[in-house]
Amino acid sequence: MLQLRDLPSVEVLKKFAARYPVADVTAISSFLHLLRVASDLSIALDACLSRHGLLQGRWWVLILLMREGNKTSTPSLLAEKAGVSRATMTGLLDGLERDGLVARVFDDEDRRRLSIRLTDAGQQKLDDVMPDYYARLRACMAGVDENARQQLEATLMNINAGLVAFNTEVRS
Amino acid sequence: MLQLRDLPSVEVLKKFAARYPVADVTAISSFLHLLRVASDLSIALDACLSRHGLLQGRWWVLILLMREGNKTSTPSLLAEKAGVSRATMTGLLDGLERDGLVARVFDDEDRRRLSIRLTDAGQQKLDDVMPDYYARLRACMAGVDENARQQLEATLMNINAGLVAFNTEVRS
DNA sequence: TTGATATAGTTAGCTAACTAACTATTAAGC
DNA sequence: GCTTAATAGTTAGTTAGCTAACTATATCAA
Incomplete structure (x- = not known):
């Protein structure tokens, strides 16, 4: 994802809007700030996970497995x-298996299939990581009250609904 | 950035919060939805740009050059x-130069330095891309009114301020 | 003035993602 | 039942990003 260190000032946005009249200045500003904060959050998450020897992809696989009642899923579903x-x-499963955090189990009923199981070591890894991650996230969001969180989610839903338009709208 | 197709339901979040008491359920939900929408937006942006033969990195370089009064900058600044x-x-400049969208100009005063200049073809490329991008973005954000956009930006600023805590907070 | 240090840009090699193609197995249609 | 198509997982090769190291040039201090 784009890093966008240097977001446009109001003056720059106006200059661009003058050349391209279809520009919606507040839409552009919201969009760029959203991407910027999200990429900063993603980088912070990476930093947190890497202290535990994980990356986002592998961490998410462990979480998906823990969600399942039997701590088991398949590569395709994951x-x-x-x-x-x-x-x-x-590739993610190769790494996790090498570290002993998941196990590949062959399925006798459908021999194309594998079961992927969260091992005890994998659960232990989550028990190490998640409290750290959750505590940091709580601290990060402490300045955003419940009302603002609800409004944020509502706005994100509206943007998400608009994504269809982003992808299908023909050129102006 | 993580893709996160399958965000946790309220039940799953509660289950995790029961095991990890430090979890702040609405903070987690807001955070994950933010990452999810941002990555979807980023993918949609990529799709839009790729129709014009661009990727986010190269496109952003062209924009940064257009922002400058003389359409010129240096690789380090960019x-x-x-x-x-x-x-x-x-690498980005190699590709842009190969396509004739920017030019490398050697600096006689400091011979370590290069000037990167947006060519006429580069400006033309932006004149093709930007109206398309802006029109799509306008359509995408049409369902978010000015008030919601302001609130969104304010909330994003608060989250951004909290990022320091995300990175420095010691483990709970 | 000249030797150490800093700066600008490039190159080399690594990583984690992707798509496309491949193997093995199962399911479906005639 | 056999042939064709679909599915599960892996492998091979590409890409765009990264860090570290390198070349060339400029600056600073003894």
Whole structure:
């Protein structure tokens, strides 16, 4: 994702809007700030996870497994839920298996299938990471009250609904 | 950035909060939705730019150059403002120069330095891309009124301020 | 003035993502 | 039942980012 260190000032936005009249200045500003804060959050999350020897992809796989009652899933399902390709999931599972955090179990009923199981070591890793992650996240969001959080989620839902328009709208 | 296709339901969040008492459920929910919408926006932006033969990194370089009065900057400054390493900027400029969108101009005063100039073709590329991008963005944000946009920016500023806590807070 | 240090840009090699193609297995249609 | 198509997982090769190291140039201090 784009890093966007140097967001445009109001003057710059106006200059661009003068050349491109379709520009919606507050829309652009909100959009860029959203991307900027999200990428900063993502980088902070990476830093937190890396102190525990994890990256976002592997961490998310462990969480997805813990969500399941039997701490078990399949590579395809995990790939879909994590939003990565099956090929990428193979790589993530290779790393997690090497570290002993998950186990590949062959399925006798459908021999194409694997079961991926969260090991005790994997659960222990989550028990180390999650309190640290949650405490940091709580501190980060401490300045945003419940009302603002609800408004944020509502606005994000509206933007999400507008994404269809972003992708399909023909050129002005 | 993490894709997060399958965000946790309220039940899942409560289950995790029961095991990890430090969890702040609405903070987690807001955080994950923010990352999710931002990555979807980033992907939509990529799709828009790729129709014009651009990617986020190169597109941003062109914009940074257009912002300058003389349409000129240096690789180091561009790298800093775009939030990428100087090495990455070298690669971005290689591609842009190959496509004739920017020109490398050697500096006679300081022979370590290069000037990077937006060419006429580069300006033309922006004149093609920006109206399309701005029109899509306007449509995407149409469902978010001015008040919500202001609140969004204010909340994002508060989260941004909290990022320091995310990075420095010691483990609970 | 000249030797150490800092700066600008590039190159080399690494990583984690991707797509496309491949193997093995199962399901479905005639 | 056999052939075709679909599915599960992996492998191979590409990409855009990174860090570290390198070359060339400029600056500073003894």
